Amino acid sequence: MKNKIVLITGATSGIGKQTAISLAKMGATVIITGRNKQSGEAALTEIKQQTGNPKVELLLADISFSAGITELVKQFETKFDHLDVLINNAGLAASERKLNPEGVEMNFATNVLAPFKLITLLLPLLQKSTSPRIITLMGGDLPKEIEMDNLQAQKYFNGLNYYSQSKLVMMAMMYEYAERFKGQKITLNVCYPGQASTNMTQGVTAEMLPFPFRLLFPIFKYFVRPDNGKSAEKASRSSVFLASSPNVEDKTQLYFDKKVKQTPWPTAVLNIENRKTIWEMVVALSKK
Secondary structure, three states, X not given: OOOOEEEEOOOOOHHHHHHHHHHHHOOOEEEEEEOOHHHHHHHHHHHHHHHOOOOEXXXXXXXXXXXXXXXXXXXXXXXXXXXXXXXXXXXXXXXXXXXXXXXXXXXHHHHHHHHHHHHHHHHHHHOOOOOOEEEEEOOOOOOOOOOOOOOOOOOOOOOHHHHHHHHHHHHHHHHHHHHHHOOOOOEEEEEOOOOOOOHHHHOOOHHHOOHHHXXXXXXXXXXXXXXXXXXXXXXXXXXXXXXXXHHHOOOOOOEEOOOOOEOOOOHHHHOHHHHHHHHHHHHHHHOO
């Protein structure tokens, strides 16, 4: 990974930070993003100390709305003339339905719209790389179907179930983007990191769980208790592999599980009509 430039969103804690540590240890120039200056600078110092790599930088931006994404890309462009690896790691599991400043539901804006717009805006810099890679992380237990009439929870919002819905929609977008990249040198793959103790999982409340599972909430909290990054480090394996391994240098439109094994895409993602409808909607929203 020496001489490679890697941009990782939401990498000031959790799986993103562990991914940054692993890639920095390999010699990559790693740019992490976050919203909070204090926690971002603390993460920056920690990554540099743990890896001995001074080529780690922090960009502050809120990617839950389009203007924040545009600002992040502008910051990156002032420092770098190309991008080798983009890792869409940032995610959001909101406890209730909220809209961002542009009127987009927050889960949808962060988990679906942000990866799409980042790829689109960074495409010219990715195309300057000799071997550009895009990796997007999904999460949660995936539902079997995409609720096409509830893409922004406009009909109802049901906590973690809607978070999982937004991640399934994101996978459909990434599959479609990879389809459109075919014949180009850019690879685009998705991975599931598995369960880990992160700020997001620790922030889950009982009310966010489906009603039958709320009695099991203490067990859930036990498994996501703070563990000094051990589970997050394990959960970062697939994204690190897809970002660095020569075995997937020319492989695209793949889905990897938490054991770093290729696995079939969900059936709902393979529905062409669903992907077309979602693509058109996201393109329209990204122009706000």
